[in-house]
Amino acid sequence: MGALAGRLGRVKLCASTPVKSTGEAATLAAGGLALSIDTRARRHWDRALTSTPVVLSASGTSTGVAISSSNYAVDYAAGTVTFATARSTAQVYTLDVNYLTASYLGVTHGWTLDADVNMLENTAFSTTTGATRWRTFTPGLGGGTVSLNRFVQESTASPFYDLQNAESDLVLELLPSATAGAYQCSGRVERVGFDTPVDGMPEETVDIRVDGPLSFTTNL
Amino acid sequence: MAAKSGKLGKIEYAGAKVLNINQWTVDIDTNMLDVTAWSTGTDQWRSFAAGLSGAAASVSGFWDADGSTGQKNLQTNVLTPSTGTLILYINKAGGENLRGTVLMERMGVDVALDGTADVAFDCRFTGAVTYSTAT
Numbered sequence: 001m002g003a004l005a006g007r008l009g010r011v012k013l014c015a016s017t018p019v020k021s022t023g024e025a026a027t028l029a030a031g032g033l034a035l036s037i038d039t040r041a042r043r044h045w046d047r048a049l050t051s052t053p054v055v056l057s058a059s060g061t062s063t064g065v066a067i068s069s070s071n072y073a074v075d076y077a078a079g080t081v082t083f084a085t086a087r088s089t090a091q092v093y094t095l096d097v098n099y100l101t102a103s104y105l106g107v108t109h110g111w112t113l114d115a116d117v118n119m120l121e122n123t124a125f126s127t128t129t130g131a132t133r134w135r136t137f138t139p140g141l142g143g144g145t146v147s148l149n150r151f152v153q154e155s156t157a158s159p160f161y162d163l164q165n166a167e168s169d170l171v172l173e174l175l176p177s178a179t180a181g182a183y184q185c186s187g188r189v190e191r192v193g194f195d196t197p198v199d200g201m202p203e204e205t206v207d208i209r210v211d212g213p214l215s216f217t218t219n220l
Numbered sequence: 221m222a223a224k225s226g227k228l229g230k231i232e233y234a235g236a237k238v239l240n241i242n243q244w245t246v247d248i249d250t251n252m253l254d255v256t257a258w259s260t261g262t263d264q265w266r267s268f269a270a271g272l273s274g275a276a277a278s279v280s281g282f283w284d285a286d287g288s289t290g291q292k293n294l295q296t297n298v299l300t301p302s303t304g305t306l307i308l309y310i311n312k313a314g315g316e317n318l319r320g321t322v323l324m325e326r327m328g329v330d331v332a333l334d335g336t337a338d339v340a341f342d343c344r345f346t347g348a349v350t351y352s353t354a355t
Contacts, residue, residue, distance in 0.1 A: 002282070003240055004284075006331050007333050009332075111329075112328065112330045116298075116326040117298060117301050123272060134349070136346045136347050137323055137344050138323075138346075139301030139302075139323050149332070174329070176283050179286075183329070214299060216295060216299060218286055
């Protein structure tokens with residue numbers, strides 16, 4: 001694929017109220033580590049609730065047995081479960097989740113994403129007769145920020161202003177186009193700015209801090 | 221040798237060409253350790269010894285993480301840090317290039333309605349940068 005026009009971009013914002021669903025069909029990817037729910041619209045999960053997705057084996061030798069949550073990690077924003085050790089793809093897995101419905105965000109005309117990883121220097125003295133010259137690094141913590149450029153919607157309160165006031169987190173999808181893939185993350189509203197010039201459109205700028213993992217998927 | 225046009229550039233990462241990139245920069249620096257000392261003369265000029273060297277690179281262009289394997293590899297190693305070999309070609313035909321092992325430090329994606337979907341990556345060399353004329 002070549003360069004994309006910015007006009008193809010989109011942003012999705014998840015509703016804050018979760019919907020409980022049990023027995024969701026899920027597929028374990030080749031390699032036996034990554035499990036994702038089959039229904040795309042149910043792949044953003046509420047992390048605020050104490051109930052975590054319970055992975056069940058619905059066939060094979062351990063039919064209907066829940067798998068201990070100590071055996072897997074959950075990425076709530078991406079709706080994936082990653083097992084610590086590979087499991088059989090021959091078995092059928094289901095998930096019980098509290099999913100958040102994602103909808104396209106209106107009056108938005110630009111987004112930026114900045115993901116960064118701390119570089120921790122670990123340069124050390126040489127252990128040979130040759131001297132150390134080049135610096136070496138190991139990756140530290142990762143993080144990210146998102147900025148949205150939006151028009152102010154008449155007679156409609158900004159969802160981000162409300163989220164900021166309520167100190168609530170959110171789940172976002174940032175799409176370069178409808179089919180090219182999506183960045184997914186949970187986030188917290190860090191800043192909301194409004195700009196109302198006499199000779200232009202009233203605009204809203206939203207800065208969001210990525211809270212937890214940031215992922216990219218082409219499985220749309 | 222005559223000046224080279226930027227259109228001859230190319231980059232590869234983790235064994236794959238990185239497509240839809242239109243700029244790269246690399247900065248290689250060496251710490252200058254000031255070893256100036258009192259002298260018996262009247263003139264006083266600073267003198268230095270070379271300290272540690274390091275390097276950082278930036279690449280930017282059009283977002284193509286769904287089409288270019290190399291660009292997807294860059295993105296993957298931002299989201300899940302891992303090292304990879306970066307080769308920055310000055311002349312893809314002649315083969316002049318700078319290369320080394322890098323850690324991805326930053327990724328920026330910018331999608332504006334009236335522009336193109338753009339991407340920029342910053343990376344840090346961990347270890348030596350070498351110059352080569354081999355393709």
